[in-house]
Amino acid sequence: MKSGYFKKGLSVDLGSGSIERPVLSDDFIEQYIGGRGFGAKLVWDNLRKHDFKINPLGPESILVVAPGPLTGVYLPSSGKNSFAAISPATGLYGDSSMGGRFGVELRQSGIDVLSITGRATDLSILFIDNDDVKIIPMPDLKGKNCLEAEGTVKQRLGTQAIHVATIGVGGENGVRFACINTDWSRNAGRTGMGAIMGSKNLKAIAVRGDKDIPVHDVRGLVTENEKAFRYMREHKYFKMWQQEGLMNVIDYANQKGILPAYNFKDSVFARHSSINGATMLAHYKIGDSACFACPMCCGNICLVKNGKYAGTVIEGPEYESCAMLGSNLGIENFAAVLSANHLCDELGIDTISTGSIIGAVIEGYEKGILSLSDLDGREITWGNEEAILEMIRRIAHRQGIGNILANGSRGIIARWPEMDEVLLQVKGLEQSAYDSRPSMSMALAYATSDIGAHHTRAWTIAKEVEEGQNWSDEDKVDIVIYHQKVRPLFDMLGVCRLPWIELGLSERHYANFYSCVTGKEMTLDGLMSLSNDIYNLTRLINCHLGATRQDDSLPHKVWANPPLTGQNAGKVIDQHDFNRILSLYYKRRGWDEKGIPPASLEKKFDN
Template sequence: MVLNRKLGIIDLNKNKVLVREIPVELRKKHLGGRGLNWYYLYNSIRPDIDPFSPENVLAIGAGLLTGFPALGAGRTQISTKNPMTGGVGDSNMGGAFGPQLRLAGFDHLLIVGKAEKPTYILVKDGGIEIRSAEHLWGLDTHTVQKAIREEVGDDRAESMVIGRAGENLVAFANVMNGIKNAGGRSGTGAVMGSKNLKAIVASGDIDLEVHDPEKLLDYSLEVDRRARNTKWAKTLGRLGTPLLYDVSYTTGFIGTLNWQYNTPGEDGKPLEAENLEKYSVKMVACIGCSVHCRHRVKIREGRYRGVVTEGPEYAAIGAFGTGVGVYDWEFVIKCNEMANRWGVDLISLGTTVAWAFELFQRGFITENDTGGLRLEWGNENAVLDLARMIVERQNIGNVLADGMLKASEKIGKESLYYANQTKGHPNLLTDERGIPSFALGIATSTRGADHLRSRPGIDLFQLPEETLEKIYGHRIVSDFTAYETKGIMVWWHELLYNVVDSLGICKFQTVFNSANSPRFEDYVPLIEYATGIRLTREELMEIGERNYTTERMFNVLNGFSRKDDYPPERYFREETKRGLPFMKGRKLDREKYEMMLEEYYRQHGWDENGVPKKETLERLGIAEPDYSMLEVL
């Protein structure tokens, strides 16, 4: 059955492995994936533990529905204490690792300790083995996966690996599966590197038996067809996420030259989504997904001739395009490919590079710091060289590699004003000054500035308020420049995306950028037909609330509070300089933002400092952490 997948506990220091059952009651409270990961970590990681300490725990989780043919259910969750923030570190990865982990007999892994020498973990047909990776250390993320498949003798084996960035403990290093699938945020790759863990490999043939196969197949086809037939999914399947760029730069909410501007204007036209088709070979997808939202691209001539990769996504256009003043698809493709080979979060890398460029512009850093490199806007060589310096920890790159908070302490605390981050976590290259709901979402996200924890993309559509009320169950103001009721909107999306991550399905096939996509009530039959667990829409929402509040409590115990729930100060002080009339001259209203934040806290049942109230914790069944989860070792 689906529910018989195991929990593997691995101590790299003791070279010891334990296999345990996952109680059904925990499934009913947390589902799997992100939710169950944070149940385990909340009860495992003490507040005084450093993210790079051997005592930090890395959790790997497949969603409850991962591996099933519905709604892109191929996702994997990687969770740990974040090296950049000291709080929640969490990444969601597509591809095929999660399904293969389940076929190997496991849904969750908890990894603690530090191996004496480079190591990889092999999860195969119900067993777990710790192997040497000394011969694999130093290999890029593409090469090492090929080498591992040859070594284990299984061309279907899936690996979750780190590259040079993780080995060098770059605070925003990621983990990779395939050539494109990235557990891309929160420094999960750096934590793997700190444990001398090069890879986790899954290989197996243990069938996923389901509760009601016929009903599951019929309903999966129905709900998948509904998601696939939305205008959003159809356009996504043709253009990929770069479709979002066209609206962003035209309207005026894409960070440009490190947020000095909110659009590049006509200069940005070469990066329109249609222009990527010149390089696109075909559209491909994660396992079990019918949307096919990513490009397979090839550069056939010129400076970057021969580069073949997947993507780039919308995030890369900002990170290596508008953010640094380069408006060339081939350059963006090359940077995307290099970041994936290095195993580094391209959002954090691009945002950090753009920040450094503005600091150079303003005199905070000079050529003495950069080894003679002039960080001038639009200079492709400077972007590539600085990115490489960060990954290899050379010159100023060694400072930037520690993340924005630590770097600003060395560069000068005034420099932090120009860093687009919250809680120390770099932001996607969007400009939220004119969209209060987006600003609140990046500020309150448990892992720091982020567009995938709560962003209500449909807020931009200004749908009829009766339609919004049907979706949210509350009156929501249609105007996306308004502050009123947006705290409720962000709260609802937090719960939805947590459930989605805990089920292992794709956010792009839920109410993210399409009001007609599946939501809570549509997941109820999927869960029952797959597992036999019967839940209501309201119970699913409560699970999302429980899981999210657990993450919030982890942050509270690590020193976070209301003071950390604000977007960059620049958003309050500086007006946007470009864009359409309704976006030009926008900045956040501090008084209205405070009102929106308080509305958000009330909706969650948290106090005025953003701390969950005692009655809220009791209602959700969240107890004090006992930190005994790993004492069995």
């Protein structure tokens, strides 16, 4: 590999205090690229070392922090960083990515991948200051929220010129869907990576770096950049994205009948206009925010100016948070949605899982599955803002019923088996804010996602509801597999997928970016083949951890309970049709009828 990498890793054992700096071989770099590719490989190696017997929250568990080769290079939206581990929510492979500048700073410190094992004796931070690495006990950070912790760390280290990834009380308390926060409100939200940090007694990772990231062909990169940035700025939806960001999806999802309402009892929300982008622009938005090198500026800075939530300032919300904490819970007050989102950010818990679980609790209480006693004597109903905000706090602090809800869907079902009827989850991960009942391809995407029901692995629903009425089974399978190759590729490279999925920036730009940065000529097909290898690797991880075909299933509600109103009223996924398509999916992936990849594949990842 000619360029693009420092070829250096950093391995930290918080228990022993050992700090090592492994050299990354060209073979390793070329096969796994970076980001989630590095993460999956190191998680795999650690599992094999422990004979696939690992407690995700034990000291033997590994947390991998990995930017990609394009992270920190000036090209569109190149500020992404991935975290990978065995998920405490699912017990299977997990990863999550976040934007901002944390990953950029890590790259500029000269590190291509960071791995963390062990457990610190006292609550500590890890400070990476270029080549100087220290484990610093800071036990008085305990109980501080994410934003307070970031500010305190910067104050203690005597500089604002660092970037910090922190956990809140959710991570400290081992909430299975705790997230990692940076730059105020950028979060690695899914699969419980914050709980992994908390289990290691690691409150924060602070990074300062001033090294130049090596680029092989600067002139070629500048030329490719000019083409990409020009295309984005001239796109007809560019200004809309700058104005509303992902909040423009609220109206679209409601129009198409895929917006979660009342825990997916419905897929349209009569009062959607009270929580949409237009309402945000008219009454709450005061500024824009962008990740590194991103012209889209999709972050919305909002302020609640009056009422009981007055003074709440947040970068957000975006679609997922607004839908799951708004329409999904019957909340039509945008200020309350902002407050709930801000509270989740402070406490360090995932907005999607939090909104999904609280929605299931409300419906479970409504159906008599949960009693008032189960709810600690505190009634919770649709749209009850105060009760919902209090439930968020109780989850993060593990108080009362919150102690059970904090264990995620699997823990809830273990306590109340009938809650499986109302929980929207796959493999233990709560479903994203898109109703799959009108879309077989989206249902298949949720079911076969390696991390559980999350849309970032394959977001096919828009294309199917727009133009997929005559799709064959093969069409539905092929679009899912294509997305499962290309979408995770962005996480390997360390870039955001929004310029591609929302503005149509060609995937081929990214192959050209990679070639310019690294000096290794690579086609898009070549990169996608490597990305597909990682999907096979994470599948192998899950199979070794006990996942079977039965885990590639869907929530009970998707089979049995159709939306009540809207254009998709009455629609469910037919279980027989789904199983037929799942078998076809396995066949086209080269896996057996049980969904297990051939044993020969393991040899590819032995190096």
